Amino acid sequence: xxxxxxxxxxxxxxxxxxxxxxxxxxxxxxxxxxxxxxxxxxxxxxxxxxxxxxxxxxxxxxxxxxxxxxxxxxxxxxxxxxxxxxxxxxxxxxxxxxxxxxxxxxxxxxxxxxxxxxxxxxxxxxxxxxxxxxxxxxxxxxxxxxxxxxxxxxxxxxxxxxxxxxxxxxxxxxxxxxxxxxxxxxxxxxxxxxxxxxxxxxxxxxxxxxxxxxxxxxxxxxxxxxxxxxxxxxxxxxxxxxxxxxxxxxxxxxxxxxxxxxxxxxxxxxxxxxxxxxxxxxxxxxxxxxxxxxxxxxxxxxxxxxxxxxxxxxxxxxxxxxxxxxxxxxxxxxxxxxxxxxxxxxxxxxxxxxxxxxxxxxxxxxxxxxxxxxxxxxxxxxxxxxxxxxxxx
Numbered sequence: 019x020x021x022x023x024x025x026x027x028x029x030x031x032x033x034x035x036x037x038x039x040x041x042x043x044x045x046x047x048x049x050x051x052x053x054x055x056x057x058x059x060x061x062x063x064x065x066x067x068x069x070x071x072x073x074x075x076x077x078x079x080x081x082x083x084x085x086x087x088x089x090x091x092x093x094x095x096x097x098x099x100x101x102x103x104x105x106x107x108x109x110x111x112x113x114x115x116x117x118x119x120x121x122x123x124x125x126x127x128x129x130x131x132x133x134x135x136x137x138x139x140x141x142x143x144x145x146x147x148x149x150x151x152x153x154x155x156x157x158x159x160x161x162x163x164x165x166x167x168x169x170x171x172x173x174x175x176x177x178x179x180x181x182x183x184x185x186x187x188x189x190x191x192x193x194x195x196x197x198x199x200x201x202x203x204x205x206x207x208x209x210x211x212x213x214x215x216x217x218x219x220x221x222x223x224x225x226x227x228x229x230x231x232x233x234x235x236x237x238x239x240x241x242x243x244x245x246x247x248x249x250x251x252x253x254x255x256x257x258x259x260x261x262x263x264x265x266x267x268x269x270x271x272x273x274x275x276x277x278x279x280x281x282x283x284x285x286x287x288x289x290x291x292x293x294x295x296x297x298x299x300x301x302x303x304x305x306x307x308x309x310x311x312x313x314x315x316x317x318x319x320x321x322x323x324x325x326x327x328x329x330x331x332x333x334x335x336x337x338x339x340x341x342x343x344x345x346x347x348x349x350x351x352x353x354x355x356x357x358x359x360x361x362x363x364x365x366x367x368x369x370x371x372x373x374x375x376x377x378x379x380x381x382x383x384x385x386x387x388x389x390x391x392x393x394x395x396x397x398x399x400x401x402x403x404x405x406x407x408x409x410x411x
Contacts, residue, residue, distance in 0.1 A: 019355055021072040021137040021348050023064030028129055029057065031398045038402070042123050051123060059111075059122065063130045066106065070099050072137035078301025079140065083220070085293045090219040090303045096141055100222040109148050109174030117156065118169040125405045131337055132401070136344030140301025144177055144217045146341075150333035151178030151229060155248070158318040158326040163248060167227055177223045180330055181212040181230040181307060191324065192240040196232040198247055198314065207311040208232050208249055211291075218305030219251075219290035226251040228288060228307070229330065230314065231323055238321065246323030249314035253284045287312040336405070343397040350390045357383055 032038040039053035074095045081093045103109065112127040113119025127149065134142040152171050155164060170176040187193035196210025208230055212218075217226065228249045237243035287310040296304040318326035357378035365379040377383045 019352070020075060021068065021133075021351060023068045023133050023137075024347055024351075025060055025064045027395065028132075028398065029060065031395060031402060032056070032125070032129075035399055036402055038123075038125060042125075047121070048123055056126065059126055060129060063108070063126075063133065066103070066108065067130075067133040067137045070102060071134060071141055074099060074141055074301075075138040078138060080300075082300030083293050083303045085290070088219070088290050090221065090290055090293055090305065092144075092220050092222060092303060093301050096144075096301065097222055099141065100144060103145065104174030104223075107173070109145055110172050112149070113152055113172040114156075117152075117172040119172050123405075125402050128336075128340055128402060128405045132340040132344040132347075132398075134344070135341040136348040138301065139341065139345065140299040142341075143299060143302035143304075144220065144222055145174055146337055147178050147180055147216065147330070147334060148172075148174055149337065150180065150330035151227060153333050154229060154246075154317065154326060154330040157329055158246070159248070160315075160317075163315060163317065166254065167248065167250075170225070171227055175223065176225040176227055177217055177220070178227040178229060179215050179217050179307075180327070180334065181215055181218075181228050182327070183212060183214050185211060185213050191231065191244065194231055194233065194244060196230065196309065198232040198234055198245060198316075199311070200234065204315070206232075206247055206314045206316060208247055208309045208314045209311050210309050212307045212309075214294065214296055215305045215307045216296070217303055218307045219293075220303040224252065229317065229327065230309065231327060232314075234320055241324050243321055244323045244327075245320050246317040246326045247314035248317055249288055249309060249312045250286055251288055253286050253313055255284075336401075339397075339401050343394060343401055346390065346394050346397065350387065350394060353390070354378070354387055357387060 033053065039056055042048040042051050074093065077095060078093045083093065084091045107120060108130060110119040111122050111130060112124045113121070115121045131142065131146065148171060152168070155168050155171060159168065167176070171178055182191060183189065184194055184196065186195070196208060196212070198206040198208045200206055210232060212230070219226070228251070230247045230249050231244045232247055233243055234245055237245065289308045289310065291306040291308050294304050294306060296302065317323070358376055360377045361374035362377050362380075363374055365375040366381065378387070
C-alpha cells in the first residue's frame, strides 16, 4: 500500500480542536477564507499527494537519483510530478499575491507539506526549502534581486538550496572557509565547497537558486564574519561562466537601478561533484557542490549573513517538525494495515479452537496503535497551532 492523505483526521484537528476556520475569518487578511474554502484546498491537496506523489515513493527508493559527469537525474516520474506541482500553484499557497502567491493561511501550507513528507519524503526534499528561500529573499534581498528571483521562487518555477555545511566544518558555521571576492560591477565571485546540499543539482527545474554563506576578504573570524550570497545555476542573460579571466555579468538591477535582464542559458561556475547518501533518501538529490568563482550577489548586509540565513533555517525547522508528523502517520498507516492482515493466537473472548485472530483484535496491539495515533494527533495540534496565524509571506 502507499500513503493515503488522512484528511478526516486533519480536518478534525483543524475544525474541532483548533477551530481554525473561525479564527482565520477573524483576521482581515483571511476574511474570505471560510471553512468551505479550507476544505476545498485540503481536498485537492489530498488528491494530488495521494494520486501523484505517493505512488513514486517506491521508484524513488529503489532507483534513486543518478549522477553522470555533473548531471543529476531524478527517479522516473519525479520531474513530471514536480512540474504538475508548481504549475498547479501548490508552492505559492501561502505566499503574498504581489509575489505570485495565493495569500492563503500558512497552516494550509503546513498541512500540505506534512502530507507530502508522509507520502514521499525523498521527493518532498526538493520543494521543502522553497518557503524558507522565499522568506529570506523577501526580507533581506535588494529590490533588484527580488524583481529577478522572488516570484520564481514563490511559485516554485525555480527551486532553491541552502548552502551551509563544508567538509571540514560540519555544523560549525564559524569555520566556513568559502570566499566571496567583490567585483567592480557590484557582483561577487564565490569559491568553495559545500556538502549535503539538498537539491543541489537536478532536472526538476531549469534554474536553481543557491543561497550560499561565504566570507568577504575583510571578514572577521567566526560566525559574525559570514555574509550571504545568491548564486544562480543559470546566469541572467548576457552573463558569462565564472572564471578569473572572463567578463562578469552586471548585477540584476542593483542599487543603481539597472534594468533586470531575463535569465539566459549561460551556466554559472557552480558544479555538482557527486551525490551522496543522506538519511537513506535515495530519491533526494543530495549533492556536494563546488563554487569556482561563481557569480553571486549579496543578500542583506556584509558580515550579517547568518542572521539573514536564519530566516530560511527557522522556516526549515518548522517543516522538519511537519516531516516527523508525516513520517509517523505513514508508519502508522502501514502498521495498522498489517495488523488487519496478520493473524496470531486467539484474542480475548475468542472461542477455543477457532482460527487465530487478527492481531488488531488483541488489546496490546490496539494499545500500541492507539498510542501512536495519539502522538500523531498531538503533534498536529502543536505544529498547526504554532504556524503563524497570518501568512509570514
